[in-house]
Amino acid sequence: MKKAEKVWNENAESGDMTLIGRWNYHNELGAQFPLSHIRVLFAASGTVPAALVLRDGRPVIEHNLYWTKPASEGEARYLAAILNSETARSRVEKLQARGQFGARHFDKVMFNLPISVFDAKNPLHASLAKAAAKAEKIAAATPLPEGVKFQRARKLVREALAEAGVAKEIDDLVAALLDGPARFSPKRAAP
Numbered sequence: 001m002k003k004a005e006k007v008w009n010e011n012a013e014s015g016d017m018t019l020i021g022r023w024n025y026h027n028e029l030g031a032q033f034p035l036s037h038i039r040v041l042f043a044a045s046g047t048v049p050a051a052l053v054l055r056d057g058r059p060v061i062e063h064n065l066y067w068t069k070p071a072s073e074g075e076a077r078y079l080a081a082i083l084n085s086e087t088a089r090s091r092v093e094k095l096q097a098r099g100q101f102g103a104r105h106f107d108k109v110m111f112n113l114p115i116s117v118f119d120a121k122n123p124l125h126a127s128l129a130k131a132a133a134k135a136e137k138i139a140a141a142t143p144l145p146e147g148v149k150f151q152r153a154r155k156l157v158r159e160a161l162a163e164a165g166v167a168k169e170i171d172d173l174v175a176a177l178l179d180g181p182a183r184f185s186p187k188r189a190a191p
Contacts (some may be wrong), residue, residue: 032060036069040079045105050154051083053136066108075118077132078125082115084135086167087174113178128173135166 008019017025024030037057043050044064053076054067061067070076082088092110096103119125142160144153161167 028063029060032067035060038073038076039067039069040076040083042066042083042106042110044107047101047103048154048158049083049085049089049106049110051080053077053080070118072118072120074120074126074129077129077136078118079115081128081132081135081170082113082174082177083110085170085174087171087178088113091178116177124173124177128170128177131166131170131173134164135161135170138164138166 005019008022009015035057037055039054039061041052041054041061042065044066053073068079070079088110091113092106093103095109095112097105099105116122116125118129120129138160139157142157144156148156158167161170
C-alpha cells in the first residue's frame with residue numbers, strides 16, 4: 001500500500017487528494033460498509049437493462065454499478081424484476097443518451113419511473129417477487145456455451161425467459177405496477 005501511495009503522490013495532478021480519498025470519492029466505497037449479504041446490482045450502461053440479486057457479502061461494488069441493500073429476499077427480487085423488464089426499459093428509452101446503436105446508458109433514468117416501495121403484503125409486489133424467483137431458476141438452468149461473451153449470454157437468458165412465458169408475465173406485472181393499482185388483479189389457482 002505504501003508503494004501505491006508513493007506512486008500516487010508522485011503523479012497526482014494536485015496534492016489535494018490522497019489515493020484512499022480517490023478510491024472513496026463521494027464515499028462510494030465507505031457507504032457500502034458494513035457489506036450486506038444481499039444486494040441488488042444494476043448496470044449503469046448498456047442498451048438492455050441488467051440487474052441481479054447478489055447473495056454474497058464479500059464483494060465491494062465498483063463505480064459502473066448502482067446497488068442497494070434490500071430489506072428482504074422478496075424486495076430484492078421485486079426490484080430486479082422491475083429493473084430487468086422490457087416494460088421499464090421501453091418507458092425510459094426517451095430519457096436515455098443516444099449512441100450509434102440507439103438508446104444507451106441507463107444510469108439513474110429507471111428511477112424516474114413510479115416504482116413503489118416494496119410491500120410484501122401487496123399482491124402485485126408479491127407476484128413480481130414470485131415471478132422473479134421463477135426467472136432466476138430459468139436463468140440459472142439456461143445452458144451457456146463455454147467462453148460465451150456476456151452480450152450473447154444475456155440474449156440466451158432473455159430468450160429462455162420469453163420462451164417460458166416469464167418475461168411476458170413480469171412485463172405485464174411491471175406495467176400494472178407503473179400504471180397504478182387499478183390494472184392489477186391477482187390470478188387465482190383453479191380449485
